Amino acid sequence: MSKKLVIGAAGQLGIELVLALQSKHGIDSIHIADIRVPENEQVLKSTFLHLDAIDEGAMHKVLEEGQYEEVYHLAAMLSATGEKRPLAAWDLNMQSLLNVLEAAKEGWVQRIFWPSSIAVFGPSTPKKDVPQNATLDPTTVYGISKQAGEYWCRYYHEKYGVDVRSLRYPGLIGHRSVPGGGTTDYAVEIYEYAAKGKPYSCFLKADQALPMMYMDDAVRATMELMAAPAKNIRIRTSYNLHAMSFTPSEVGESIRQLAPEFQLVYNPDQRQAIAETWPDSINDQAAAEDWGWKPELNLDQMTQLMLDAFRAGVVHTKP
Ligand code: AKB
Numbered sequence: 001m002s003k004k005l006v007i008g009a010a011g012q013l014g015i016e017l018v019l020a021l022q023s024k025h026g027i028d029s030i031h032i033a034d035i036r037v038p039e040n041e042q043v044l045k046s047t048f049l050h051l052d053a054i055d056e057g058a059m060h061k062v063l064e065e066g067q068y069e070e071v072y073h074l075a076a077m078l079s080a081t082g083e084k085r086p087l088a089a090w091d092l093n094m095q096s097l098l099n100v101l102e103a104a105k106e107g108w109v110q111r112i113f114w115p116s117s118i119a120v121f122g123p124s125t126p127k128k129d130v131p132q133n134a135t136l137d138p139t140t141v142y143g144i145s146k147q148a149g150e151y152w153c154r155y156y157h158e159k160y161g162v163d164v165r166s167l168r169y170p171g172l173i174g175h176r177s178v179p180g181g182g183t184t185d186y187a188v189e190i191y192e193y194a195a196k197g198k199p200y201s202c203f204l205k206a207d208q209a210l211p212m213m214y215m216d217d218a219v220r221a222t223m224e225l226m227a228a229p230a231k232n233i234r235i236r237t238s239y240n241l242h243a244m245s246f247t248p249s250e251v252g253e254s255i256r257q258l259a260p261e262f263q264l265v266y267n268p269d270q271r272q273a274i275a276e277t278w279p280d281s282i283n284d285q286a287a288a289e290d291w292g293w294k295p296e297l298n299l300d301q302m303t304q305l306m307l308d309a310f311r312a313g314v315v316h317t318k319p
Contacts, residue, residue, distance in 0.1 A: 005031045005066055007053055007100070008074030010038035012188075013115070013169075013218065015177035017072060018043045020219045031066060034075070040177070053096035063103035070226060072113045073100045079119050080271050081181030082142035093145035097152060104162040112164040113226055116150050116238035118211055119143035120168060122277045130279045132240050132286045139277045150237035157236040165225050166238035167218075170282065173302060174215025175309035183274045187212055187251060190264070191303070194255045195310030199263035203271050206249040209280040213243035214297040214305070221293055228291035235286055242282040243295035244302075254303040 004021055008014045009032035019042060021030045033051040038044060049062055053075040063071065075096050082089030103109050121130060122137030138144045146168075156162040171184025175192075179185040186202050187210075193200035204210075213221075221241055225233075246254075252264040287293035297305075 002069050003029055003031060003066060004070040004072070005033060005049075005062075005068045006072045006074065007033045007051065007096075008076065009043060009048075010034040010036045011074055012174065012177045012179040013172060013215075014038070014074050015040050015043050016174050016215050016219050017074070017222060018046060019176065020223065022046060024223070031068070033062065053099065054092055056095070056099050056102075059096070059099040060103055060106075060108075063100070063108045064106070066108070068109050070111045070113065071100055071104075071109045072222070073097065074115060076115070076145075077142065078181040079117075079140045079142040079183045079274050080185075082145075083140055083270070083274070086141040089141045090145055093142065094148060094152075097149050101152060101156045101162060101164065104164065105156060105160045110163065111226060112153075112162065113222060114149065114153060114164060114166050116146045116166050116168045117143065118168055118170050118278050118282065120147045120150065120238075121279050125279055127279050128281050129283045130240065130281070131283050132235065140274055146238075153238070154236040163230055164236065165233055167221060167225060167241045167287075168238045168282070169218060169241060170211035170213050170243065172213055172215055172218050173306065174218075175306055176215070183271045183278075184210055184212065186248060190248070190251055190255065191306035192310050194259050194262045195307050197259075197261070199265065201265050201267045202248045203267060203269045204248050204275050205268050205272055206266050207247050208272065208275050209245050209247045210275055210278060211242055211245050211280065211282050213241070213295065214302040217243050217295050217297055220296075221287075224293065225287075225291055232290050234290050239287040239290075239293075240282045240284045241287055241293065242284040243297065244299050245281040246299050251299065251303070254299050255307070257300070258303065258307055
């Protein structure tokens with residue numbers, strides 16, 4: 001039981017996590033699953049399993065046959081897309097999680113990682129330095145599914161001893177994969193436009209601060225959480241995680257230090273209303289105490305890395 005499976009391997013986080021797991025454990029130790037084929041040659045060197053995560057029978061067949069040491073279950077519909085298809089978002093986000101938890105209860109999986117999000121917070125949560133045990137008050141279906149999922153994780157841990165671990169990710173910013181359907185996606189797109197010398201129209205307001213994290217920090221947090229001794233994991237709902245907090249206007253200023261001609265305009269859409277319910281910054285002391293979490297990258301360091309990567313043409317292209 002030393003194999004690891006990433007479900008949702010074609011997604012923004014999936015691609016990045018598979019690359020990191022491959023380089024740590026070897027290509028053959030990692031299996032990847034998704035309903036679509038990942039658009040990344042390196043990722044596809046691992047065994048690919050076509051899987052609809054909502055299909056209980058198919059999921060259980062894969063997990064029983066695979067007998068995985070670790071399953072990273074990342075398949076989900078994010079906040080903005082989820083508001084367009086609320087019932088489909090609920091079905092995907094909940095049913096797929098329950099399929100994995102049941103498989104672990106059967107003993108087919110030793111350890112599960114499942115992502116939660118800052119979307120569990122809402123209007124009655126404090127805006128700044130949100131404590132680990134703050135009120136959860138989600139306003140999106142995505143956020144409701146993450147809140148419910150957190151409690152399902154704790155339930156399976158307490159009732160059945162399932163070793164399931166989780167992080168409340170902020171907006172994730174990376175250049176090796178494309179985000180899809182999130183409220184924080186602007187913070188990836190903006191770099192791609194800037195690197196290509198194109199003006200960017202931001203779908204959030206200039207002063208909308210949100211918690212964000214460079215992808216390498218997020219992947220490292222995930223792997224450190226999964227490598228920690230089970231006795232250290234005191235929180236079985238989901239850990240707060242923080243790295244930086246910035247507004248679109250601040251990221252624009254950071255870009256202009258390296259690309260002075262960059263033009264940024266604002267055309268807020270329905271995603272602004274979602275962003276307004278989320279906090280600015282998060283207190284992640286519990287993660288630091290329990291398994292040593294410490295972010296490494298700040299906004300300007302991330303700007304340099306993102307612009308360099310997009311300028312070198314390492315990645316996807318949208319603009
Ligand atoms: C989204 O914007 O929906 C996600 C998230 C914060 O979980 N990036």
